[in-house]
Amino acid sequence: MLTSKPFLTPSLRQALSAMGLTLLGVLAAPHAARADIVVIVHPSNTSAIDDPAISKLFLGQLKTFPGGAAATPVDQKSAEASGEFHTKVLNTSSKEVRKIWARQVFTGGLRPPTALDGDEAVVQFVSTTPDAIGYVQAAKVTNKVKVIRK
Amino acid sequence: MRSMLMLGLLGLSAHAMAGEFTYSGFATVAVGKVLGGSNNAPLNTHFDCPCYIADYGQGAVYEREWSLGQESKVGVQGTYKFTPSLSATGQVVARGVDGGKADVEWAFLSYEASPNWTLQAGRKRLPMYFFSDFQDVGYAYNWVRPPIDLYGWEIVNYNGVNATYRGDWGGWSAKSNLFTGREDSKKNRYSKIYVDNAQDVTWKGIMGADLELTRNWLTLRFNYITSKVQQWDHTDGSRVTPDPSSDKTAERQDIYGVAMNIDYNNWLIRSEYSVFDRSGYSYRSRAFMVSTGYRVGDFIPSVTYSRYGEHNSHSPDIQRDEGLALTVRYDINDTSDIKVQFDRFRDRSTYDFVGNAKQITVSYDTVF
Numbered sequence: 001m002l003t004s005k006p007f008l009t010p011s012l013r014q015a016l017s018a019m020g021l022t023l024l025g026v027l028a029a030p031h032a033a034r035a036d037i038v039v040i041v042h043p044s045n046t047s048a049i050d051d052p053a054i055s056k057l058f059l060g061q062l063k064t065f066p067g068g069a070a071a072t073p074v075d076q077k078s079a080e081a082s083g084e085f086h087t088k089v090l091n092t093s094s095k096e097v098r099k100i101w102a103r104q105v106f107t108g109g110l111r112p113p114t115a116l117d118g119d120e121a122v123v124q125f126v127s128t129t130p131d132a133i134g135y136v137q138a139a140k141v142t143n144k145v146k147v148i149r150k
Numbered sequence: 151m152r153s154m155l156m157l158g159l160l161g162l163s164a165h166a167m168a169g170e171f172t173y174s175g176f177a178t179v180a181v182g183k184v185l186g187g188s189n190n191a192p193l194n195t196h197f198d199c200p201c202y203i204a205d206y207g208q209g210a211v212y213e214r215e216w217s218l219g220q221e222s223k224v225g226v227q228g229t230y231k232f233t234p235s236l237s238a239t240g241q242v243v244a245r246g247v248d249g250g251k252a253d254v255e256w257a258f259l260s261y262e263a264s265p266n267w268t269l270q271a272g273r274k275r276l277p278m279y280f281f282s283d284f285q286d287v288g289y290a291y292n293w294v295r296p297p298i299d300l301y302g303w304e305i306v307n308y309n310g311v312n313a314t315y316r317g318d319w320g321g322w323s324a325k326s327n328l329f330t331g332r333e334d335s336k337k338n339r340y341s342k343i344y345v346d347n348a349q350d351v352t353w354k355g356i357m358g359a360d361l362e363l364t365r366n367w368l369t370l371r372f373n374y375i376t377s378k379v380q381q382w383d384h385t386d387g388s389r390v391t392p393d394p395s396s397d398k399t400a401e402r403q404d405i406y407g408v409a410m411n412i413d414y415n416n417w418l419i420r421s422e423y424s425v426f427d428r429s430g431y432s433y434r435s436r437a438f439m440v441s442t443g444y445r446v447g448d449f450i451p452s453v454t455y456s457r458y459g460e461h462n463s464h465s466p467d468i469q470r471d472e473g474l475a476l477t478v479r480y481d482i483n484d485t486s487d488i489k490v491q492f493d494r495f496r497d498r499s500t501y502d503f504v505g506n507a508k509q510i511t512v513s514y515d516t517v518f
Contacts, residue, residue, distance in 0.1 A: 109239035
């Protein structure tokens with residue numbers, strides 16, 4: 001006589017749920033990063049800039065702020081800072097951003113945004129460049145730049 | 151001629167006093183072999199089956215022995231900015247399948263007329279399908295190669311002019327490219343798969359447009375290309391297309407299709423449908439592919455199904471095939487990856503083409 005056997009034995013179930021937890025941990029990890037990155041522009045910039053607009057500028061899909069003014073995005077050299085920005089604001093990962101830029105660099109000669117070294121350099125650049133947009137730690141913001149996204 | 155142009159571009163950049171020169175590159179090292187297949191006969195005089203066509207455009211075909219040469223390549227690109235809005239870009243790619251000879255894939259002048267419009271003139275890759283113009287940059291996609299049931303024609307590049315538009319259409323990023331030009335391919339590599347004798351192929355009067363729309367997790371692309379086609383036997387110069395009995399000087403073809411990509415949380419979907427219409431003198435083919443992947447940490451496993459089929463009122467010989475690919479991509483770091491791909495190719499052609507095949511390929515891709 002045939003006896004039916006559960007497809008998942010208790011020990012297999014345990015192993016699978018442990019794997020599931022590990023998987024969740026891996027997937028959730030980027031969100032555990034410090035989330036105090038803010039997006040800054042020149043104080044004279046009055047464009048209404050939401051997250052999708054920021055994404056389009058940093059992924060090379062658009063070269064203008066909403067409203068049509070030319071934009072100059074600046075990146076950060078630090079993998080930690082850019083990684084946090086990609087996760088929090090662009091809602092993607094640095095690897096995906098790199099893939100998107102690889103396509104654009106090798107098919108049309110587009111250049112990714114210039115990467116500056118550190119928050120101070122980004123604040124300095126944005127405070128002196130009317131069409132600039134960058135990201136820094138909230139603590140490094142001065143009154144010479146305007147925070148458009150916390 | 152092409153290398154002269156390239157030298158010219160590089161020379162310009164080396165000697166100019168003002169401006170800015172930047173370079174970058176990419177490389178793929180791929181090794182693969184056919185595990186088994188249904189055909190045990192040579193494919194023309196060039197290949198020995200069982201075999202697997204990995205890249206029609208470059209004439210890359212795997213046989214039973216492990217091969218490093220079919221899809222390995224290295225590309226270097228330099229861009230020189232004369233002014234913030236005027237630049238020159240050159241890209242040279244050396245391929246194992248071509249004995250490492252460097253081909254100029256891209257060489258163009260680019261002028262940013264406005265933040266929305268860029269005008270370019272020179273040599274480019276022909277953007278026939280979504281992945282066509284960056285097919286060499288393995289790092290930028292998740293397969294070892296885009297599905298061959300779509301990505302396989304005799305012309306890969308063109309010389310001409312194009313205008314690219316980028317804009318925001320009610321929250322959609324829109325990118326559109328209008329282009330025109332021609333390409334003369336001597337001893338065409340694709341033709342090695344079909345014909346013993348070397349062939350010269352010309353696509354002239356190429357006119358095309360594409361439109362890519364992106365919003366959040368969705369990307370759509372529509373494209374249309376039309377051109378005149380001519381083909382000659384390279385050895386004796388006799389005309390192949392149009393048929394020698396025809397009083398036409400060239401035949402016409404139309405290529406159009408749509409692609410839809412989704413990047414939703416960790417899900418990745420790539421899909422494409424395309425029509426290649428040469429029904430005025432030969433076949434009309436339809437092809438599609440659907441690929442689903444899921445990102446798990448640094449791994450992206452994916453499954454891809456693709457199909458190609460012809461209708462031909464001029465000949466009973468019809469090529470039909472389908473492919474199934476299982477791929478795992480592992481991201482080593484932000485600039486390199488390793489992929490393992492198993493392909494099952496089914497040949498359902500009405501004539502003796504290449505036969506079924508099972509193929510394994512391992513590749514390493516990097517950008518620098």
